[in-house]
Amino acid sequence: MPELPEMETYKTLLEQLILDKTITGVVINREKSINVPVDHFTRQVLDQKIEIMDRRAKHLIFHLQNGSCLLLHLMLGGWLFYGKKEDQPDRTVQVQLSFGVHNLYCIGLRLGYLHLLTPEMVKQKLQNIGPEPLNPSFSLDAFEAIMKNRRGSLKTALMNQEVIAGIGNRYSDEILWHAQLLPEKKINELDQDQISRLYHSIQFILQQAIEHGGYMGELFKGDNKTGGYKMYVHGLEGNPCSRCGTPIIKVEIASRKTYFCSNCQH
Structure with a gap:
């Protein structure tokens, strides 16, 4: 299972790859990987820019320009890959977000998820998580x-x-x-x-x-x-x-x- 270092690495690299870029396509191959109907998810996510990326514990949070958030938890066996269609790994992709000719592939989300939430819902979802061990306040x-x-x-x-x-x-x-x-x-x-x-x-x-x-x-x-x-x-x-x-x-x-x-x- 990806832990804090893996998710922090993903955050740092994805900020360079997709921050301020528009989501031009959405493919949901496994409806259980999201928390709302596919058409609703697609309407809320399509044509949105990712304005901010955060990490909290083992989660990544994509803040969209319309105020919605995508909360990613890879759980056991999940991983990410970013590239063109010809670069796609030979693995089942549960969720795909496209940015022009490049795609962010969410792979192995049998237990993991990419949920569409409001900022308040994200806060509530993560409210019981303990302190970040690398935060300066964690003395x-x-x-x-x-x-x-x-x-x-x-x-x-x-x-x-x-x-x-x-x-x-x-x-x-x-x-x-x-x-x-x-x-x-x-x-x-x-x-x-x-x-x-x-x-x-x-x-x-x-x-x-x-x-x-x-x-x-x-x-x-x-x-x-x-x-x-x-x-x-x-x-x-x-x-x-x-x-x-x-x-x-x-x-x-x-x-x-x-x-x-x-x-x-x-």
Whole structure:
């Protein structure tokens, strides 16, 4: 599932590709991927310019000139591709937005969606999401206050969108490896130094992942930004830990495949 770094990368690149451009075509191949009848969606979106693009947690928000918004959540398996018809990947496209001869293909939206909403509806939809971890207001003090009265494991807390926005299964593993903390360690067992380490690891891993374009494949042909982040532990079962050489272990926590080093995570 694309997480904060992937969606931030998409936002940055799409701002260069489609911001202030007019939507000249709409194709809906899967009606369940949108939230209103196809004809209504098309009427509201066609011939509109995208004036602003925002990201909130794992969502992208396209602000249209008529005041409407498109809220995109790729969920599990979703991804985006931008290009001409001859560049289209050989995959099922659920929603397609055209900008002249170029198209934005929304692929793999079996669980994801592109919903047409008012700004007020977007605000309501996202109202329970926690703070953005890279926002300047997300200080160590703010993080300590969030974690103070929580229970449960670090892994599940990091993935809880009501606690912190945008972190999912992959980057929770990466963060905990960097902080040298076990994913099943209980929040209320952390000392001050470990809380500080965890906070700074959240900042470091997410910023590094954004800098390298996250883990997803290219957004467009010739894209040399997207997909440059290399995982430290996630998906690397049996590989040597890059810090101590111990083979990476895979277990299941809260029904999620979880990867860690049993030697240097404590």
